[in-house]
Amino acid sequence: MTAATISNLPYAALTPVGAEVYRGLTRSPKTLSPWLLYDAAGSRLFEEICGLPEYYLTRTERKLFARYGEEMVCLAAGGRRLSLLELGAGTAAKTGLLLQAAVNHQGSALYYAIDVSETALTEAKIRLESEIPSLTVKPVVADYTSGFEKIAPRHGGEERRLVLYIGSSIGNFDPHEAEALLAKVRASLAPGDGLLLGVDMVKDPHLLLAAYDDAAGVTAEFNWNVLRRINRELDANFHPQLFRHHAIWNPRLSRIEMHLESQINQRVRIGALDLEIPFSPGETIHTENSYKFSDRSAREMLLRAGFTVRKRWTDARNWFGVYLAAAA
Secondary structure, three states: OOOOOOOOOOOHHHHHHHHHHHHHHHOOOOEHHHHHHHHHHHHHHHHHHHHOOOOOHHHHHHHHHHHHHHHHHHHHOOOEEEEEEEEEOOOOOOHHHHHHHHHHHHHHHHHHEEOOOOHHHHHHHHHHHHHHHEEEEEEEEEEHHHHHHOOOOOOOOOOOOEEEEOOOOHOOOOHHHHHHHHHHHOOOOOEEEEEEEEEEEEOHHHHHHHHHOOOOOHHHHHHHHHHHHHHHHHHHHOOOHHHHEEEEEEEEOOOEEEEEEEEOOOOEEEEHHHHEEEOOOOOEEEEEEHHHHHHHHHHHHHOOOOOEEEEEOOOOOOOOEEEEEEOO
C-alpha cells in the first residue's frame, strides 16, 4: 500500500481518531496510541481494572494518600492558600482524599479537574461537592496541552498551586514525551508552585505482568475494546477474538508493553478510511506502554523538567512512589 497524500485522504482520516488509526496501522510495526483505549467503554473497563486484586497500583497509591495526604498538602502549601489542579482527573476517585486534606488544612479549597471526558468531570463535580461541602470543583474539558490555558488567573501573589498527576499516568509516555509534558507543566507554574507525581516503581516482573494480564480477563477486554471502537467509529470489521491480548515486560526499556497479536493470516477492512490492513500470524499492534521507575530515574526526570524534589512517599514494599516537586 502506498502512502496517500493529504489531498486524497478520506475525510475520516483527518479526524483525531481516524488520523491516529491511519497513521498507526499503516506503519511497521503497527501501533495505536493509548488514548484510543479510553472511550466511554474503555474508561469503564479501566475503572474495573483498578479494583482487581492483581492491580496493586490504585490501592497502593490510595493508601499513601490516606496516610500522608495531610502532610502532602501542608508541605505543598508552605503556609499559603493552596488551589489544586489535576491532569486527567476522570471521575477523581482517589483525589477526594487529597481534596479533603486541603479543606481540613485551610477551611475550603478550589479544585480544577482537567479531562477530555465531560461526562466523567460532571460525575466528579456532583460527587465531590456533595461529599466535601467546602470544596468548589471547576471542570475543565480539555487535554493536557490546552487545559492550563482555561484556568482562571490566580488571586494575588499569596496563592500557591499544586498540580496533581497521579495514578502513574506519566508511565504511559516515552521518556522524552514524559519530560516534555512535565516541562510544559513547569512552564505554567510560578516559583514555589508544586507538582504531586505518582509513579510505579520497578519490581518483580511476575507482579507487573499479572497487573496487566489479570486472571479474570478484564485487561484483555480493555485492550480488545480499541478494536471495537475502530469498528464503531470507522466502519471496520475487526474480529477481536482473532487477536490475543499479550503483555510483556521489556527490561531494557523498563516498561510493560501491551500488544494485540493476530492469531491468523487475515485482512481487516476499515471502511471510513478506505483501507484494507493485512495481518500475518503473530503480527502485533502495540497499544500501550507503562514505564516503571527507580527512585533515581524519577528524580532525574523531574530535575530535567525544571522541578526540584521536596519529598517522596512510598509504601513499605517500595511498589509505588509519590513525589512532591517544586517549580524551580
